[in-house]
Amino acid sequence: MSFALEHEREAREFLAELRREISTHAGVGHSILGRMKTDPRSRFDFMVLAGQHFPLVGNFTRYMELLLLRAPSSEAKCWLAKVLVDEYGERSEGQDHAEHYQKFMHAAGHTPGQEDNVPLHPEVVNFIREHYRICIEEPFLVGLGALGPGHEWSIPAMFELAVAGLRKAGFAEKEIEYWTMHMDQDQDHGAWLEEALVGYCATPEQRSQIRRGALLSLDARERFWWGVTDKIVSEATRKNLPPGHSAASSEGQITLRQLRAKWRIEPKLIEDTTQESTS
Numbered sequence: 001m002s003f004a005l006e007h008e009r010e011a012r013e014f015l016a017e018l019r020r021e022i023s024t025h026a027g028v029g030h031s032i033l034g035r036m037k038t039d040p041r042s043r044f045d046f047m048v049l050a051g052q053h054f055p056l057v058g059n060f061t062r063y064m065e066l067l068l069l070r071a072p073s074s075e076a077k078c079w080l081a082k083v084l085v086d087e088y089g090e091r092s093e094g095q096d097h098a099e100h101y102q103k104f105m106h107a108a109g110h111t112p113g114q115e116d117n118v119p120l121h122p123e124v125v126n127f128i129r130e131h132y133r134i135c136i137e138e139p140f141l142v143g144l145g146a147l148g149p150g151h152e153w154s155i156p157a158m159f160e161l162a163v164a165g166l167r168k169a170g171f172a173e174k175e176i177e178y179w180t181m182h183m184d185q186d187q188d189h190g191a192w193l194e195e196a197l198v199g200y201c202a203t204p205e206q207r208s209q210i211r212r213g214a215l216l217s218l219d220a221r222e223r224f225w226w227g228v229t230d231k232i233v234s235e236a237t238r239k240n241l242p243p244g245h246s247a248a249s250s251e252g253q254i255t256l257r258q259l260r261a262k263w264r265i266e267p268k269l270i271e272d273t274t275q276e277s278t279s
């Protein structure tokens, strides 16, 4: 067997093992998802979930754009760009995925124009912050591990459980297209990012960076689902108790709108001045 073929076989084996590891991670099979069939959720629960999930949908392309800038080869950039083109709406009638999600939000009971005005559980904000940190500060392969295995490989499994719950709650197929569309598209996105990963699994260091990124992302995802669960309980309490009850307070929680006004995300030129003085 040639060296290149042997390398590819090893890479595919590593990636298959990583797929197995991810499929059993608590971020993918969190109890809020795993119990959708036995412990059905109401439309109200999905309204709360939608308000917390929308900021993740609305920030995802930015993580990937930041990672694209740092991709070490045109081949890797091509695979990332293919995913981005879909996210911008190529296969969803020109509607980008965040716009598409809003259609689901309206069906779930959110008022148009107020989708980004929902107080967010701190774990929602932490999830987004962690992914910007990963895509900006960590090595490129940690970022690719977070967005490939951590997102595109795991979303079809998570969404399959969510869709079972959405159908049980009485949503029409048209209303949950965002979710069903991702069960298909993310199979492709996962496969494309796997092609980007195959070329970068040669050393133990590279493999450990990819795995670390995936696990950082899924650990944040597990905390995100706990945050959603907490929000559903506190919003249900708020609905059933007189206003001002402390158990239902969202005081101090920031909205996506406020977060966007407060955060500035920018690629920077960093000049290494020590190079000048030594040359």
Ligand SMILES: [Fe+2]
Pocket: 087, 097, 182
């Ligand atoms: Fe998407």
Ligand SMILES: [Fe+2]
Pocket: 083, 152, 185, 186, 189
């Ligand atoms: Fe995707």
